[in-house]
Amino acid sequence: MAIQTPNGFTLDTSGERVVVDPVTRIEGHMRCEVNVNSDNIITNAVSTGTMWRGLEVILKNRDPRDAWAFVQRICGVCTGTHALTSVRAVEDALKIEIPDNANSIRNIMQLSLEIHDHLVHFYHLHALDWVNPINALKADPRDTSALQKATGPRHPKSSPGYFRDIQNRLKKFVESGQLGPFKNGYWDNPAYILPPEADLMAVTHYLEALDFQKEIMKTRTIFGGKDPHPNWLVGGVPCPINIDGEGSVGAINMESLNHVRSIINQTIEFVDNVYIPDIIAIGKIYYDAGWHYGGGISGTDALAYGDIPDKPNDFSAANLMMPRGAIIKGNLNEVHEVDHRDPEQIQEFVPHSWYKYDDESKGLHPWDGVTDPSYELGPKTVGTKTDIKQLDEAAKYSWIKAPRWRGNAMEVGPLSRYLVGYASKHTEFTDQINDTLGALGNAPVSALFTTIGRTAARALEAQWCAYKQRYFLDKMIANIKAGDQTTANTESWDPSTWPKEVKGVGFTEAPRGALAHWIRIKDQKIENYQCVVPTTWNGSPRDNEGNIGAFEASLMNTKVERPHEPVEILRTIHSFDPCLACSTHVMGPDGEELAKVKVR
Numbered sequence: 029m030a031i032q033t034p035n036g037f038t039l040d041t042s043g044e045r046v047v048v049d050p051v052t053r054i055e056g057h058m059r060c061e062v063n064v065n066s067d068n069i070i071t072n073a074v075s076t077g078t079m080w081r082g083l084e085v086i087l088k089n090r091d092p093r094d095a096w097a098f099v100q101r102i103c104g105v106c107t108g109t110h111a112l113t114s115v116r117a118v119e120d121a122l123k124i125e126i127p128d129n130a131n132s133i134r135n136i137m138q139l140s141l142e143i144h145d146h147l148v149h150f151y152h153l154h155a156l157d158w159v160n161p162i163n164a165l166k167a168d169p170r171d172t173s174a175l176q177k178a179t180g181p182r183h184p185k186s187s188p189g190y191f192r193d194i195q196n197r198l199k200k201f202v203e204s205g206q207l208g209p210f211k212n213g214y215w216d217n218p219a220y221i222l223p224p225e226a227d228l229m230a231v232t233h234y235l236e237a238l239d240f241q242k243e244i245m246k247t248r249t250i251f252g253g254k255d256p257h258p259n260w261l262v263g264g265v266p267c268p269i270n271i272d273g274e275g276s277v278g279a280i281n282m283e284s285l286n287h288v289r290s291i292i293n294q295t296i297e298f299v300d301n302v303y304i305p306d307i308i309a310i311g312k313i314y315y316d317a318g319w320h321y322g323g324g325i326s327g328t329d330a331l332a333y334g335d336i337p338d339k340p341n342d343f344s345a346a347n348l349m350m351p352r353g354a355i356i357k358g359n360l361n362e363v364h365e366v367d368h369r370d371p372e373q374i375q376e377f378v379p380h381s382w383y384k385y386d387d388e389s390k391g392l393h394p395w396d397g398v399t400d401p402s403y404e405l406g407p408k409t410v411g412t413k414t415d416i417k418q419l420d421e422a423a424k425y426s427w428i429k430a431p432r433w434r435g436n437a438m439e440v441g442p443l444s445r446y447l448v449g450y451a452s453k454h455t456e457f458t459d460q461i462n463d464t465l466g467a468l469g470n471a472p473v474s475a476l477f478t479t480i481g482r483t484a485a486r487a488l489e490a491q492w493c494a495y496k497q498r499y500f501l502d503k504m505i506a507n508i509k510a511g512d513q514t515t516a517n518t519e520s521w522d523p524s525t526w527p528k529e530v531k532g533v534g535f536t537e538a539p540r541g542a543l544a545h546w547i548r549i550k551d552q553k554i555e556n557y558q559c560v561v562p563t564t565w566n567g568s569p570r571d572n573e574g575n576i577g578a579f580e581a582s583l584m585n586t587k588v589e590r591p592h593e594p595v596e597i598l599r600t601i602h603s604f605d606p607c608l609a610c611s612t613h614v615m616g617p618d619g620e621e622l623a624k625v626k627v628r
Contacts, residue, residue: 035437035575037584040071045418046591051601053153064591073583074421075567077428084399087557092118092549096260103607104256108141109538111260117545118262121532127514130264131340132504133251139493140247143295145539146490149605151237157599158310159230160220161210165199167224175225180305194232214593221317233302240298247291250284264516296494307487308467311480315468322479322600324582328358329436330444335537350537351449354433360451368533368544377430380569394546395531397558430568431560439578440541440565443485460488482603523552538562540605563607
C-alpha cells in the first residue's frame with residue numbers, strides 16, 4: 029500500500045525488505061531498512077538510532093560550569109563543538125561576555141575541527157563508497173601521474189614513480205589477505221565506475237590525508253591542552269597569553285602562534301591542491317554517469333543556525349560569518365530567520381521514538397524537553413527485542429527524537445549552510461558554488477540537491493574554514509600587539525552572584541550541522557539540559573503528521589545495483605557524515621558495567 033507523506037514522498041512498503049545493520053564505517057549505532065521494488069528502486073526507507081544517549085539525565089543537579097566536560101564526551105569525533113555549545117549556553121543564561129581574544133581562539137578551534145572532520149570524513153569514512161582500492165592495482169602509474177597533473181597541478185607529489193611505489197605497497201597489502209579498512213567491500217559491484225587511475229590517485233590521497241590529519245589537530249592541542257576533548261572555560265578560554273613565554277606554563281606565546289600559522293598554511297595547501305580537486309574529479313565522473321540521487325529534502329527544507337561570530341558576544345545573523353536561516357519548500361528567494369528561543373519554531377516529537385511524553389500529540393521546545401526512555405516494539409515488528417528482523421515504522425522505532433522547525437523536517441549540515449548562503453546571496457558562498465557547478469560541466473543548481481552536492485559542500489566548507497582560520501589568527505595577533513592579552517572573563521564565576529533561576533541556549537554549526545544546547549539553571553544547579561544535535565535533525569524518524577526525516581527522504585527513489593550489496597545506501601547515508609553517538613548514547617538502566625575490552 030502506498031502512503032503519501034505531507035513533505036512530498038510516496039512510501040510503498042511492498043517489495044523486498046533490505047536491512048543494513050549496523051550502518052558503519054566509524055560508528056555502528058544506526059540501522060537502516062528499505063523496501064526495494066522489482067526495478068531495484070527504493071520505495072520506502074526507515075532510519076533507526078539503536079542506542080540511547082543518557083547525558084540529559086546525567087547532567088541534572090550538576091554544576092553548569094562543568095557541563096561542557098560531560099557533553100564533550102557525547103562523541104569522540106566532534107568533541108570540542110559540544111563543549112563550545114555548552115559554554116555558550118551557560119554564558120547566555122548568566123549574561124557573561126567573553127573577551128575578543130577568546131572569541132578568536134574559539135573560532136580558530138571550531139574552524140580547525142570543521143576542516144579536520146571534513147577531511148577525515150571524505151577520505152576515511154566516505155571515499156570508499158566511491159573509490160575502489162582493488163581496482164587501483166590495474167592502474168598505469170604514468171597515466172595516474174598525468175591525471176594528478178591535470179586535476180591538481182600544484183600538488184608536488186605527482187611523479188609516476190611516486191604512484192608506482194604506492195601501488196606496490198597496496199599490492200603487498202592486498203596479497204597479504206589483511207585488507208584492514210578495505211575488508212568486506214563490494215569491490216566487484218558495478219556501482220563503482222572510476223577508472224583505475226582515478227582509484228589509484230584517490231587511494232594515494234587517502235594515505236596522505238591519514239598522515240596529514242594528525243597535524244591539523246595540533247591547533248586544538250595548542251589552545252586546548254589536548255585533543256580529543258580539549259579544555260574549555262565558561263567566560264572565555266583556559267589558555268593565558270604570555271607573548272614572551274616566560275613564567276607561565278601552557279601559555280600562548282609567539283612560538284605557539286607561529287606553529288598555528290604553519291598548520292593553517294599547510295591546511296590551505298592540502299585543501300586547495302588535493303581535497304577540492306579530488307571532489308571535482310570524482311564528482312564529475314559520477315554526476316556525468318547519472319548519479320543524481322540522494323537529495324531528499326535538501327532542496328526543499330534546509331536549516332542553519334550560523335556560527336563564527338566576527339565580534340564577540342554578538343550572535344545576530346549579521347555578525348555570523350557562517351550564515352543562519354531556514355529555507356522552506358525549496359524557495360531560495362526567501363530565507364527565514366531562526367530563533368532558538370521561540371517554542372513555535374523548534375519542537376521535538378516522540379510518536380515514533382522510544383521515549384514517552386504525557387501528551388505525545390504535541391511537540392516540546394527543548395527548554396521544556398523530557399528525556400524519559402520507553403523501549404517497546406510495535407505490533408508488526410518481526411523478531412524479538414534482541415534480534416529484530418524488521419521494525420514496525422508505524423509504531424516507535426528509534427532512539428532519536430523527531431525535531432521540527434515550524435513543523436517541517438529539516439536537513440542540516442554543510443549543504444544546508446551553503447544553500448542558506450547561496451539563497452542569502454552571500455558572495456563567498458555563491459562564488460564557490462558557481463565555480464563548482466561550472467567544473468561539473470555547468471551543472472544546474474539542482475545538482476546541489478544530490479549525494480554528490482552534499483559531499484561537495486563539505487569540501488567547499490573546508491576550504492572556506494581554512495582561510496577564515498588565518499583571518500582570526502591575524503586578528504588575535506593584532507589585538508595582542510595593541511596590548512590586549514585577556515582570554516577570560518571571571519566576573520560571574522562565583523555562583524553566589526547568579527540569579528536564583530535562569531535559562532539559556534548555546535548554538536553552533538558543528539561539522540555535521542546545526543547544534544544547540546538548552547539549559548535551565550535553578551539554585552546554582554542544572555535543572556534541565558537538552559541537546560538537539562545534527563543527526564537528531566537528519567536521522568529523525570517520522571513525526572505526528574507522517575513527515576519523514578532527511579536520512580529516510582534521501583534514500584527514496586534511489587536505484588540500487590544489487591540490493592544485498594547496499595553501496596548506494598551507504599553512499600548516501602555516509603554523505604551526511606552521520607554521528608549517531610551524538611544523537612543517541614548508551615547507558616545501563618542501573619549504571620552497571622556493560623562491557624570490558626582488553627587491548628594489547
